[in-house]
Amino acid sequence: MRVWVTLLLVCAGCGAFEFHPYELRGPHRDLHARSLERLFGAKPKQAFRFAVVGDMQLFLDDSAAAMRDLEQRGVDFVVQMGDLTEFGSTQEYEWGVELLSRLKVPFFVVMGNHDALGMGQKLYRRTFGPESFSFTYSGTRFVFFDSNSREYGFPGDIPNLQWLKTALAPAPAVMNTFTFSHVPPGNGDFDDALAEPLVKLQQKKGVAISFHGHVHQYHDVHAHDVRYVTTDSMKGRSYLWVDVDGTSVQVQRATF
């Protein structure tokens, strides 16, 4: 019986009751708004460094190792490139948030196709905020959007190029623009009809780097004046860190 009492106590202490795997419950809400508050609440930096980490889904222990490695690196914030979860369940969202929270710096999470499963899209919005959002930090514009076209059956507006056009509109004092979306254009899960328009739009708007995840393999290519960088999954035990100082941008790959 002592075993049972111990197990019961363990359960009672850790969100013991689950009503459904996709329940919209739990402590985390609007984390992107909080990340922005923290980012802009701190003293602005002219030169800053951020990390780009790939798909975490089934590789949570590797992700924990990545966070330990990143601690040594001294980053100002972190961007996770989607597929935070494998099943899109509430608990996995919590595990992912807990891992990213270990770094004590603001973080942003792109929505991946796995994160949209079941109630995942609602869970994402509840936990982080809208899938499409942008902000400008220290002269660099960060634009995040949903490119999981296959997940919604190729509706024709994923990614939403209309929104993107507005988000990429010229603005004073913007020296660099980075975009972040899970599925890279040209991948089979990206709406084929929108791949070329997106690439041309990014070219026209002067996007410096287009960051992606999804394929679980590091790629770094130039196409139509834009640099397309895809991260390894956490299983590949590498991530990227980006140093920005004015118009100088350096992307480096760290293995751990």
Next chain:
Amino acid sequence: MAAHGSLRASLVAALLLAAREARPEPAHEASPWYVPDHAAMQFAGAIGFLSAGPGWSFLDDTVEAALLVGWAPPALAGEDFFTFTLKGQWRPFLFDAAGWTVRPLMVGAMLTYTVGDDYFAGLPSRYDQGYYWFRTAIRPALLLGASAGRPVEALNLRFVEGYFELVATDYRLVQFIRNPSTVNVELFTLALGVKLRF
């Protein structure tokens, strides 16, 4: 430590003896197999805020099957969740203590089906074969638990039994196996329930 070990050994021995020597339960009329012999009502356990349904027992209640319909309301779960659950359980040990009949170990499994367009039981045509290796509408889970019950003559019930279950859903199991140090204690959630045996 040695004392602890021998205590555990004697406890296991007592359970095994009790299982063999247990007093037969009150006889009840034989019914066709398809007539349920109990009803269960459960709180939580990943199959709803509340779930309820009929159950069938075999081999002196050591083997059980149950079919539960569960609901989690938007006020508590953020959304309506309707699930159907098929449970199978094995409860090998039995002992009597102070008028209570205790089954200290239950191992089981369940299969849950969530109703709604947001979930798929077969892979939708927009995906290639094998794109997702699991089905969001269908969730298997493993169960571990215990129960204690006693007859309640006033209600003309053979038994009223309370139980708890530790529920390890598929995604918890998979993540635990692959990431033991991260998932750690969050392998299980807890379900509490009551069974009425007639």
